[in-house]
Amino acid sequence: MRKEDKQKVIDSLVELLGQYDNFYLTDMEGLPADKTSELRRAAFKNGVKVVVAKNTLLKLALKEVNEEAYSPLFDTLKGNTAVMFSETANAPAKLIKEFTKDARKAAAATGAPVRPELKSAYVQEGVYLGADKLEELVNVKSKEELLGDILLMLESPIQGVVSALESAAGGTIHGVLQTLEERGE
Numbered sequence: 280m281r282k283e284d285k286q287k288v289i290d291s292l293v294e295l296l297g298q299y300d301n302f303y304l305t306d307m308e309g310l311p312a313d314k315t316s317e318l319r320r321a322a323f324k325n326g327v328k329v330v331v332a333k334n335t336l337l338k339l340a341l342k343e344v345n346e347e348a349y350s351p352l353f354d355t356l357k358g359n360t361a362v363m364f365s366e367t368a369n370a371p372a373k374l375i376k377e378f379t380k381d382a383r384k385a386a387a388a389t390g391a392p393v394r395p396e397l398k399s400a401y402v403q404e405g406v407y408l409g410a411d412k413l414e415e416l417v418n419v420k421s422k423e424e425l426l427g428d429i430l431l432m433l434e435s436p437i438q439g440v441v442s443a444l445e446s447a448a449g450g451t452i453h454g455v456l457q458t459l460e461e462r463g464e
Contacts, residue, residue, distance in 0.1 A: 288332065288333075289339050289340045292330070292337060293340045293343050293344055295330065295362075296344045297344065299328070299364040299365060300404075301366070301367070301368050301371070301400070301401065301402045302362055302363060302364045302371075302400065302401055303362070303365075303371040303397060303400040303416075304352060304355055304356070304360055304361075304397075304398040304399045304400065305361050305362075305371075305375065305397055305398060306358055306359055306360065306395060306398055307331070307359060307361045309394055310394040310395065318378055318395065321374060322363065322371075325365075325370050325373070326365060326366060326367060326370060327363050327370050327371050327374055328364040328365070329361055329362070329363055329364075330361065330362045331359075331360070331361045332360060332362060334358075338356050348401070348404070351399075351406045352399045352401060352408075354408075355408060356398075361395065363375075367421050368402045368419045368420070368422075369402075369417055369418070369419045369420070369421065372397070372400070372417040372419070373417055375395055375396075376413060376414075378395065379394070382394070396410050397409070397410045397412065398410075400412070403419065403422070
C-alpha cells in the first residue's frame with residue numbers, strides 16, 4: 280500500500296473516531312463470507328458502522344485523535360480487527376451477543392472460537408478490555424436512556440403537586456390567591 284493510500288485510510292478512521300463517541304474492536308477472523316455479509320446487514324439495521332482496518336493504521340489514527348485516552352486499547356490490536364462504530368453505547372454489544380447466540384451453543388460442544396469476538400471497546404469515555412466485558416456492555420445505558428429514567432423519576436412528584444392543586448385543596452388555594460389579588464387592587 281502506498282504512503283498516500285495509507286494516509287487516506289488513517290484520515291478516514293480519524294474522521295469516524297471524531298464522528299462516533301463509541302466504538303468496539305472485534306475479531307472476525309475465520310467468519311465465513313456469508314456470515315460476514317449477514318453481520319454487516321444486521322449492523323446497518325442497528326445503526327452500527329463496521330470497518331475493517333489494519334492494526335498499524337488504526338493505532339496511528341487512535342494516536343492522532345487522543346493517544347492518552349485510547350492507549351489502553353493498543354494491546355488488543357492484534358490479528359484481524361474490525362471496528363464497530365455507533366452513536367448508541369450498547370448497540371454493538373447487543374448485536375454481537377445476538378449474532379453469536381447460536382455460535383456460542385455450538386462452541387460449547389466443539390470448543391471452536393465464537394466470532395465476532397469482542398477485543399475491547401471505548402464506550403462513553405470508558406475502556407473495556409476482553410470478551411468477558413460483553414455482557415457488561417450490553418447492560419450499559421445510553422445517555423438518552425438515562426435521561427428518560429431521570430425524567431420518569433422527576434415526573435412522579437410533579438404529578439403529585441398537580442393532583443393536589445386540582446383537588447379541593449387546590450380550589451381553596453385558588454380562592455385565597457384570587458382574594459389576595461382583589462385586595463391588591
